[in-house]
Amino acid sequence: xxxxxxxxxxxxxxxxxxxxxxxxxxxxxxxxxxxxxxxxxxxxxxxxxxxxxxxxxxxxxxxxxxxxxxxxxxxxxxxxxxxxxxx
Amino acid sequence: xxxxxxxxxxxxxxxxxxxxxxxxxxxxxxxxxxxxxxxxxxxxxxxxxxxxxxxxxxxxxxxxxxxxxxxxxxxxxxxxxxxxxxxxxxxxxxxxxxxxxxxxxxxxxxxxxxxxxxxxxxxxxxxxxxxxxxxxxxxxxxxxxxxxxxxxxxxxxxxxxxxxxxxxxxxxxxxxxxxxxxxxxxxxxxxxxxxxxxxxxxxxxxxxxxxxxxxxxxxxxxxxxxxxxxxxxxxxxxxxxxxxxxxxxxxxxxxxxxxxxxxxxxxxxxxxxxxxxxxxxxxxxxxxxxxxxxxxxxxxxxxxxxxxxxxxxxxxxxxxxxxxxxxxxxxxxxxxxxxxxxxx
Numbered sequence: 296x297x298x299x300x301x302x303x304x305x306x307x308x309x310x311x312x313x314x315x316x317x318x319x320x321x322x323x324x325x326x327x328x329x330x331x332x333x334x335x336x337x338x339x340x341x342x343x344x345x346x347x348x349x350x351x352x353x354x355x356x357x358x359x360x361x362x363x364x365x366x367x368x369x370x371x372x373x374x375x376x377x378x379x380x381x382x
Numbered sequence: 383x384x385x386x387x388x389x390x391x392x393x394x395x396x397x398x399x400x401x402x403x404x405x406x407x408x409x410x411x412x413x414x415x416x417x418x419x420x421x422x423x424x425x426x427x428x429x430x431x432x433x434x435x436x437x438x439x440x441x442x443x444x445x446x447x448x449x450x451x452x453x454x455x456x457x458x459x460x461x462x463x464x465x466x467x468x469x470x471x472x473x474x475x476x477x478x479x480x481x482x483x484x485x486x487x488x489x490x491x492x493x494x495x496x497x498x499x500x501x502x503x504x505x506x507x508x509x510x511x512x513x514x515x516x517x518x519x520x521x522x523x524x525x526x527x528x529x530x531x532x533x534x535x536x537x538x539x540x541x542x543x544x545x546x547x548x549x550x551x552x553x554x555x556x557x558x559x560x561x562x563x564x565x566x567x568x569x570x571x572x573x574x575x576x577x578x579x580x581x582x583x584x585x586x587x588x589x590x591x592x593x594x595x596x597x598x599x600x601x602x603x604x605x606x607x608x609x610x611x612x613x614x615x616x617x618x619x620x621x622x623x624x625x626x627x628x629x630x631x632x633x634x635x636x637x638x639x640x641x642x643x644x645x646x647x648x649x650x651x652x653x654x655x656x657x658x659x660x661x662x663x664x665x666x667x668x669x670x671x672x673x674x675x676x677x678x679x680x681x682x683x684x685x686x687x688x689x690x691x692x693x694x695x696x697x698x699x700x701x702x703x704x705x706x707x708x709x710x711x712x713x714x715x716x717x718x719x720x721x722x723x724x725x726x
Contacts, residue, residue: 319424321417321419321420337420340594340607340608341420341421341425343608344607344608344611344647345647347608347611347612348611348615348647348650348651351615351651352651352654352655359609359612360606360607360608
């Protein structure tokens, strides 16, 4: 069994791009790995659905609503995805 | 494992009825337009049908039933069973099916009762009625399926009543079913107040701000969007693959896969997981929203009527949602009578 590793810069960059598409922002906002979810204007239930679908289709990982509640930043979500994929 | 085949059952006719009145998810003040466009883009629902204040599910279902009887040429005296699948009964008790037996002037020898299922209901309804018919004990039955679930505020739900005429027919192709229930998820979609465990009190009817900042009453429907999404996209694709294996019908050989119309994100994820082409998976979400248990027959009527009435086709139908409950069936339609959508 492999173990989760900290995301590489390329992984984080790619994830942030996918995250931005999944949330479907009405107006462009800067997003990085350390962006706090609570600070994003569109971090709502619709955004959560989009991110869950993205994690499922692009990473093959099931992220739940509770998983997302435990995440403070965009990077935290990628951390969950990598941890789940390692199992 | 509830994988079952019913022989000697034919779906003879299908009619759907929606209210003429509709509400648009983009009908909003200009300052909300961008936010609403984002919503419509993601849930894939633009317009929804909504009952007039004097209209109920049973009115839509009755209109559909009268039309299907006329279309298949059955007399009311011939009807042996009237089964209603709804969560919008006229009254908590008695069963709407029994009230409709009288309103439609069906004989008192009719078997009539309700089944309490929502979005998963259509395949379960076909299974229940099909089981009655398969032995030949009864010969002709009506299955009325749908809900009155639209509201002005909620962007998802839409009203529709449907009537399916089923009959005993030794020459009919077998219908294969896969049906499942998981009550551990019962809180994912729930009307928590109004039953015996939590009777309605005045305090339940007072709106207050919830965690999302929306005004809600305790008596309103609770829908855990992420839980429903996880359930639908994790449970449905393997269930459909398993049904195809059981029925020895590769999914590639199915002509149409008619999914419950939940929302665009859920339906597209299921479609992609099954690697199905969009043209094989018709959708009525944009114009009709989520019509609960009526969404499978409504989508067949709106999108496939010309094709299904032109010749035989293999159709995989799948319903999933409240319960949690998910059921699917593979039907070979042949000679099905499908009049146009009724609007009232």
